[in-house]
Amino acid sequence: MRYYIIAGEASGDLHGGNLIKALHKKDNQANIRCWGGDKMQAAGATLVKHYRDLAFMGFVEVIANLRTILSNIDFCKKDILAYRPDVLVLVDYPGFNLRIAEWARQQGLKIVYYISPQVWAWKANRVKKIKRDVDKMLVILPFEKDYYHDKWDYDVTYVGHPLTEVIQYEKEHVPVQKLSDKPIVALLPGSRKQEIKVKLPIMLSMVERFPQYQFVVAQAPAQPDSLYKDLIGTKNVLIANNQTYNLLKQATAALVTSGTATLETALLGVPEVVCYKGNPISFWLATKLVDVKYISLVNLIMDKEVIKELIQDNFNEAQLEQELRKIMEDEAYLVQMKRDYASLWDKLGTYSTSELAAEEIIRLLRN
Numbered sequence: 034m035r036y037y038i039i040a041g042e043a044s045g046d047l048h049g050g051n052l053i054k055a056l057h058k059k060d061n062q063a064n065i066r067c068w069g070g071d072k073m074q075a076a077g078a079t080l081v082k083h084y085r086d087l088a089f090m091g092f093v094e095v096i097a098n099l100r101t102i103l104s105n106i107d108f109c110k111k112d113i114l115a116y117r118p119d120v121l122v123l124v125d126y127p128g129f130n131l132r133i134a135e136w137a138r139q140q141g142l143k144i145v146y147y148i149s150p151q152v153w154a155w156k157a158n159r160v161k162k163i164k165r166d167v168d169k170m171l172v173i174l175p176f177e178k179d180y181y182h183d184k185w186d187y188d189v190t191y192v193g194h195p196l197t198e199v200i201q202y203e204k205e206h207v208p209v210q211k212l213s214d215k216p217i218v219a220l221l222p223g224s225r226k227q228e229i230k231v232k233l234p235i236m237l238s239m240v241e242r243f244p245q246y247q248f249v250v251a252q253a254p255a256q257p258d259s260l261y262k263d264l265i266g267t268k269n270v271l272i273a274n275n276q277t278y279n280l281l282k283q284a285t286a287a288l289v290t291s292g293t294a295t296l297e298t299a300l301l302g303v304p305e306v307v308c309y310k311g312n313p314i315s316f317w318l319a320t321k322l323v324d325v326k327y328i329s330l331v332n333l334i335m336d337k338e339v340i341k342e343l344i345q346d347n348f349n350e351a352q353l354e355q356e357l358r359k360i361m362e363d364e365a366y367l368v369q370m371k372r373d374y375a376s377l378w379d380k381l382g383t384y385s386t387s388e389l390a391a392e393e394i395i396r397l398l399r400n
Contacts, residue, residue, distance in 0.1 A: 034060055034398055037118035038067040039109070039133060041084050041126030043224040043253060044293035046070030048148060048195045048387075049124045053078050055391035066116050068109065069124075071254055081112055085255035106132055113137065120398055123167075124148055131162060138166040145394050147171045149189070153180050154325045160185045169397050171390050174334060175380055190393055193384025196293070200300040201383075203278045212271060213247035216285040218357070219303065220270075221277065223290035224253035226260060231310050233264050236288045238350045239357055240268045246285070251277040286360050288353070295329040295340065299374050304360035304367055306353065307342040334380055339373040 036056060040049040050072030056063045057077050065078040074080040082105065106129065113121065113133075120143045123130035127150030134144050149172045152159050160181070163170060170189040172178055178191045222233040233250065240248050249271040250261055261272050273280045277294075278301065281287060287298050287305040298305045307329045327333050331340050341356045343349075359366055 034063055034120070034395070035116065035118040036063060036065045036120055036122060036394075037113055037116055038065060038069065038073070038078065038122040038124060039126065039130055040067070040069040040073065040124035041129055043070065043084065043255070045124040045126055045148070046072045046084055047199070047293075049073045050076040051195060051199065051387040052122070052124075052147065052390055055387040056394070059388070059391050059395055066112075066118070082109075083255070102129070105129070109133060110136055113142075114140070119143065120145060120394060122147055122394060125150065127151075127159070131159060131166075134166040135162060143168050143397060145169045145171065145397060147390055147394075148173055148195075149177055149181075153177065157184075160187065163187070169393060171393055173386065174330075175382070176334070192389040192393065193386040194296075194381045195386040195390075196296055196300060197378070197381050197383060198386050200278075200297065203282070204301070207278070209282050210276070210279050212249055212273060212280065212283060215245065215247040217280070217283055218243065218246045218248045219280050219284035219287040219289075219298075220248060220250045221287060221289040221294045221298070222250065222308075223292070223294075224255065226256060228290060228311070229253070229256065229260060230264070232290055232308055232348070233261070235310070235348060235350060235353060236308065237265060237268055237270065239288070239354060240270060242354055243357070243361075247271065249273050249280055249284075251280050286357060288357065291328045291342070293330065295331050296334075299331045299340065299377055302371070302374055304370055305340050306356045306360060307340055308348050308353070309342070309344045310348045311345070331377060335373060335377055337373075339370060339377070 038049055040046055046069045049069045053065055053073055053076035067073045067078040067080055068082045070084045121137050123134060123146045125148040137144055144167050146167045149170060164187050171192050172189050173194045178189055181187045181189045220236045222229045222236060252261055252272050252274045254275055281298055281301045281303050284303050287303045288308050289295050289298050289305045291307050291309045295307050309328055328342055329340060332338055343352055
């Protein structure tokens with residue numbers, strides 16, 4: 034079978050890569066073409082476009098890069114037509130992928146959406162387009178199945194969260210490569226250049242305030258060394274290239290940009306503070322459009338504040354120091370966080386997510 038898979042971010046590349054491995058395992062004739070990153074390519078797909086050329090975050094940034102985005106959409110349509118896949122698999126990345134889905138439906142293609150857009154947070158009316166254009170929706174958050182069914186009368190399939198299988202394998206089979214003799218604070222400032230430039234300097238302001246710790250920055254695979262070295266300057270900070278899990282497994286605490294990394298950090302059992310600061314106009318627009326109590330996946334899944342979220346103006350040096358000290362020194366706070374982390378695992382469940390997703394895709398093709 035011929036599969037065309039589109040992912041537009043680092044997390045999509047991770048989950049897309051594992052999906053590609055599962056597809057090859059279950060379909061030894063699988064021919065896969067993709068938009069994504071190094072992990073999808075390494076899993077055996079032909080990479081058409083890297084996500085580093087696709088990731089524009091925020092309303093203002095999208096408008097500023099609209100010409101590039103529209104050009105990418107046009108190129109994608111032509112490439113799909115030339116390849117003529119048996120199925121189109123869309124991985125999250127809704128601003129791009131929902132446009133492609135609408136067009137692909139008109140072309141008569143079979144369409145699977147793996148990792149739902151966050152329609153429960155904003156733009157809920159997108160569900161109408163999803164119901165119209167998508168043959169099979171595979172969701173990874175436990176509350177999404179009920180959301181789609183109860184509010185929209187749309188049956189979707191919960192396949193578990195792909196990070197649980199990734200983290201479980203990491204904990205059981207991958208040995209730690211020691212980074213420092215001192216206790217470590219991990220800094221995860223995101224994967225996009227624009228967010229790293231905004232968030233990392235604030236995170237780095239903690240280095241002098243906690244001299245007993247070794248601060249280590251997780252380098253995003255798509256970003257050059259020079260980006261981090263210019264921001265770090267003369268500070269005693271290490272850079273961990275392409276070894277985020279190795280870093281987290283030996284970290285005492287972590288400062289983490291909102292997104293998939295907050296869930297990865299929690300599943301690895303590391304006390305964390307969530308840090309977010311975006312373009313002021315984009316953030317203001319988001320507050321008017323987004324209807325959720327939290328920005329981190331951990332808190333959203335647990336439906337309560339398990340980890341502290343420092344957002345926009347609250348993400349400053351004084352409050353960051355206060356919260357970092359709390360996750361290092363407040364024993365009662367840490368005990369409760371660990372209990373919540375255990376409950377998080379229970380809520381997500383234990384699934385072979387990538388294989389289940391692959392089975393659902395192949396089942397659709399055989400029907």
